[in-house]
Amino acid sequence: MTERIDGHTLLIGLMAYPIRHSMSPTMHNNAFAKLGLNFAYLAFEITNDTLPAAVQSIRTLDMRGSNISMPNKQKIIPLLDKLDPATEMIGAVNTVVNDHGVLTGYTTDGIGFMKSLDDEGLDIRGHKMTLAGAGGAGTAIAIQAALDGVKEMSIFNRHDEFWDNAKRNVDIINEKTDCKATLHDLADQDDYKAEIQSSFIYADATSVGMNPLQDQTLVTDPTWFNNPDQIVFDTVYAPRTTELMKVAEKAGVKHVFNGLGMMLEQGAAAFKLWTGKEMPVDYIREVLFEDDKEKAKA
Numbered sequence: 001m002t003e004r005i006d007g008h009t010l011l012i013g014l015m016a017y018p019i020r021h022s023m024s025p026t027m028h029n030n031a032f033a034k035l036g037l038n039f040a041y042l043a044f045e046i047t048n049d050t051l052p053a054a055v056q057s058i059r060t061l062d063m064r065g066s067n068i069s070m071p072n073k074q075k076i077i078p079l080l081d082k083l084d085p086a087t088e089m090i091g092a093v094n095t096v097v098n099d100h101g102v103l104t105g106y107t108t109d110g111i112g113f114m115k116s117l118d119d120e121g122l123d124i125r126g127h128k129m130t131l132a133g134a135g136g137a138g139t140a141i142a143i144q145a146a147l148d149g150v151k152e153m154s155i156f157n158r159h160d161e162f163w164d165n166a167k168r169n170v171d172i173i174n175e176k177t178d179c180k181a182t183l184h185d186l187a188d189q190d191d192y193k194a195e196i197q198s199s200f201i202y203a204d205a206t207s208v209g210m211n212p213l214q215d216q217t218l219v220t221d222p223t224w225f226n227n228p229d230q231i232v233f234d235t236v237y238a239p240r241t242t243e244l245m246k247v248a249e250k251a252g253v254k255h256v257f258n259g260l261g262m263m264l265e266q267g268a269a270a271f272k273l274w275t276g277k278e279m280p281v282d283y284i285r286e287v288l289f290e291d292d293k294e295k296a297k298a
Contacts, residue, residue, distance in 0.1 A: 068136075134169055
């Protein structure tokens, strides 16, 4: 690392809270080193309150850009100069590119979600999905999946600050895609169970299961998963095996995933926006999954 950093090194950030668990610095810095690119990627714990000053620092420090994660993916939008068209539809940003002081927002989360399933040989196009969550990641997943051909989607959310966003997501999907979307209250457990059981894939795009909620899951009963060929996807990847994954595995579900593959593929898309280069994905996959392989040997 020290051999690469000099007076010409360009900084890229990751702004979120909490974020010390993130694998993104490992991913991007290894990719930069592999390709001989003079960039460095660092994580910064940034809340909604400190976000305006942090975004200004991208301009002030002439950073190449930054990733953005919870809780800042929507709050950052008024602070940027432009949004690319797909991101404007989604209404959440996870990648900022700085072109000589002009900050453009993009979202690669939905692309990463769909690509990670493709990488596993799984195609959810033409099928029904039940999705929990309507924050930045949930919104990106919902709209990208609808654009890519998911036939039907049931979106669940609590009556909290994201409820209106969930309604917006449903309206956009129904108006601008061929997918039929419906909104459901997460408090209605009977409805929640029925929609999961009638779906080809269930995806949790909430923060439940991630620190400090790592011992929790929205689905606690294995009988809610009634088909071993279902797909269960948790966007959380720290811990690597979430409580939701444990419940699905106990139910005998064959295709159970954390968010590490999604993180890799969304990162590859962001990497290209910053550098113009393709991330060496196969190499980075080996780097990210090395710990899992070592644990499996133990």
